[in-house]
Amino acid sequence: MRYLKLYLNFVKNCFRRETIYRFNFFVNMFTVVMGYASHILFYYFVYDTGIEQISGWDRYQIYCLLATVWIVDSIFGGVFFFNLIKIPSKVKNYELDGLLTKPVNSVFMLSLRQFNFGLFSGTFFGAAFLIYSLWRGNIRVSAFGILCYLILVMCAVILLFSILFIMVTFSLRFVRIQGLIGMYWTFMDIGKNPHSIYPMALKYGLVFIIPAIVVYNFPVQVLVGNHYLRYLNSVSTLILAIAITAVFLTGSVFYFRKSLRYYYD
């Protein structure tokens, strides 16, 4: 309860700041919308050349994938991204020392202090585009499917958090890690395409080693039924995603605690 109150205060403070720089808020929002719109236009024009399917995905199934990418990135971007990305500079400027002395969980303080409304607003655009794609593509989804989708989106956000958290934790030892963060984006972007375009060995790697397919493809699979392995159904996809998320989250927090000991020394 204490943490919830604290978090609400963080969000309130961020909202006040956003209202001061309103122009910046709208520019940010418009920029993000333009970025996703250009990806949608890419597939729009590709399908306009007369192609029916890309590796078993029709136009509206791909749109569902793009909408999911938009939703996952917006939630992660709004809630976690700007907090995690600032950790290396906090280490460099010794701001981390001050944060560690506070009587609050250090992972909580480091990962939830900032809330970016501009990026988070993309969730609503993504959701609207997802509903449009399901409707136009005549894709019927059960209540259970929606529940699975929401859980998988949550897993995706936690996975993105865990992976970036591991990357930025490296800064406790090496300080300069821009190259690693670049690597993070590059590998995550691989998952933003339909999984069926990749060879099977690569697909396994993108599920169990760098789970980019789990992040972006798994949620949409329970909606459109285009599973990455034929013998997987919604329930097994869900269990697999939860297991992978649990491993990465536990690993990231464990690695952070271990690196903190190194930092104290």
Next chain:
Amino acid sequence: MRIQKAAFKLKLSEFTIYRSNVFLNFFFGCVPLLVQIFLWKAIYGNGLERIGGYSYKQMITYYVLTFLCSEILDARDNTVKMSEMIQDGQIHNYLLKPIGFLSLNYKLYQAEKMIYLLNVGIPFLVFCLAIHKFIYWKAYNLLFFVISFCLAFVLKYMIGCILGLITTWVEEITGLLDLLNNVEKFLSGSLIPLTLLPSGLNMALSFFPFKYTLFVPVDIYMGNMKSQDMGISIGIQAVWCIVLGLVLIILKNEAFKKYSGYGS
């Protein structure tokens, strides 16, 4: 020439410090190209021989070339640096020098890009050889490609400078830069070859300078343009260079009149 040499030396020493970062960025930039190979293989798997006038090999080559060209032509760092110099008053140091601000800035920019090209040239060739099965090696109009690329280089530099100088009036331009970056990706053909767009839209894009900063040089390399169209496109690039050059000079004069250097 002496100034150009000094700029080259300065940028070379800067490059040696950040060398690992430059190489890492380049190598990770190659990963999306591999993704494009898989994606377009799946798209062409539908039995189509040509899409937007491109064969599969030409399409992959298109993305490989746009990647290299956009890396070399990327003027964002220069724009941000110029904007920061105006914000914190560092531009004073340049205004006191016995050489024009833009002239010195262009020489430094040119040197930086030359060093980048010299360093990533070999890794890029190795990468192309590694994926040689997917590369369209026929350069029909290499000379015209080089001319068009040089004009695109100047165009991109001038667009970046204009944005950088706008800082004198609006103070913060990073949001504007990100916005332009997203719009430009689409309008310049970095995301998708412009021949895939409906002809009306493609025609409309001809009235903006972005198409001439990337799509035109790459399309010339592919040999997709007739010699007459090639001449017209290069001519339009030259006209854009003159127009933006004039805008840049006027803007620079106005900006330096308004600039007061508070806080420097």
